Amino acid sequence: MLPILDPFRTFSFPGMIFRLLLALLCGGVIGYGRSKNGCAAGLRTYMLISLGSVLAVLLTLYENEMIQGAWSEAVAAVGGKFDASRLASQTITGIGFLGTGMILKVAHQQVKGLTTATGLLATVCMSLAAGAGFYECVILVLMLIVLTLNVMVPLEFLFKRRLRNITLNVEFDTLEHLESITALIEEQNAKVFDIDVEVSGSPASAIFVLQMSRDNSSHSAMLSSVAELECVNSVQELIS
Numbered sequence: 001m002l003p004i005l006d007p008f009r010t011f012s013f014p015g016m017i018f019r020l021l022l023a024l025l026c027g028g029v030i031g032y033g034r035s036k037n038g039c040a041a042g043l044r045t046y047m048l049i050s051l052g053s054v055l056a057v058l059l060t061l062y063e064n065e066m067i068q069g070a071w072s073e074a075v076a077a078v079g080g081k082f083d084a085s086r087l088a089s090q091t092i093t094g095i096g097f098l099g100t101g102m103i104l105k106v107a108h109q110q111v112k113g114l115t116t117a118t119g120l121l122a123t124v125c126m127s128l129a130a131g132a133g134f135y136e137c138v139i140l141v142l143m144l145i146v147l148t149l150n151v152m153v154p155l156e157f158l159f160k161r162r163l164r165n166i167t168l169n170v171e172f173d174t175l176e177h178l179e180s181i182t183a184l185i186e187e188q189n190a191k192v193f194d195i196d197v198e199v200s201g202s203p204a205s206a207i208f209v210l211q212m213s214r215d216n217s218s219h220s221a222m223l224s225s226v227a228e229l230e231c232v233n234s235v236q237e238l239i240s
Contacts, residue, residue, distance in 0.1 A: 002136060009133035011061045019058065023050040023130040026142045030123055033150045034116065041102060041116050049095065049120060050127040056091040057131025088128050095124045119149055164217045167238040168208045170226060175204050177231035182208075184229060188222060189213035203233055 008018040027050030028043060035042035099117030126141045170181060178197065185192060185208065194209040212222060219237060226235045 005135050008135070011065060015133070016058055019054050019130050019133065020051060022135065022138060023054040023127040026050060026126060026130070026138060027123055029142065030119065030145055030149065033146060034119065037153075039116050041120060046120070046123055049123055050130075053091055053095075053124045053127030054131040056087045057128055060087045061131075091128065092121070092124060095120055115149070119145065162217075164212045164214070166210060166212060166219055166222060168210070168223070168226065168235055169205065169238050170208060170235045171203050171205045171233040172229075172231045173203055173233070174231075177229075178204070178206060180231065181206075181226065181229060184225060185210060185222075188216055188225060190216075190222065207238070 008015045024047055027046040027048075031041070031043035031046030034046065099120050102113040102117045102120070122141070122145055126138055126145065129141065130138045172178070172181060175197065178195070182192060182195065190210045190212045192208060192210045194207075196207040196209075198205045198207070212218075216222075223235055223237060226232055
């Protein structure tokens with residue numbers, strides 16, 4: 001532990017201000033990165049969640065101090081018990097419901113919002129640590145969250161581009177052309193695992209789940225070859 005931070009670990013007014021500002025700053029740093037990426041939960045969402053989480057811990061500390069002080073006689077009279085971890089655990093449960101609402105199933109069987117939901121959960125736990133005065137952990141977790149949500153994005157994209165598995169959403173003129181598109185894919189030594197045809201709407205469309213060969217595993221080459229077919233109107237790779 002850093003001795004210089006010891007004065008702010010006590011339950012005092014300066015300590016309360018420091019915990020609130022630290023959580024607000026950390027939540028703002030994470031939320032700013034999410035806002036730049038156009039995510040549903042952005043700067044203000046992360047800042048408010050951080051403040052609320054710290055407040056839950058501060059309220060726990062306040063109640064604990066009051067039970068041992070001004071409320072001691074009343075607590076002794078009614079025989080009440082106090083669980084210091086209850087508010088923090090309920091905060092995590094509550095953010096679980098909020099995170100679930102962020103997860104949506106959108107078009108083409110894609111699921112969006114998983115990273116946002118888990119980012120909110122990690123931010124809440126970080127803010128609970130700030131409220132408890134575990135400042136060294138807060139700074140470390142902040143750096144790791146920012147690293148995961150921002151710096152790791154291009155590395156994750158590069159990793160997915162190197163995978164042999166690929167999912168394509170192809171729009172074409174009519175369902176009669178489905179066989180020719182499948183034949184072209186198989187000519188590239190790719191194995192088709194599943195074809196999900198969307199019968200509604202015009203033009204026709206289908207989702208191809210396939211695995212490319214080791215010798216021909218370029219995602220760009222596969223997209224280009226399918227797009228060159230005259231019957232194909234558009235083709236895009238679905239990346240979850």
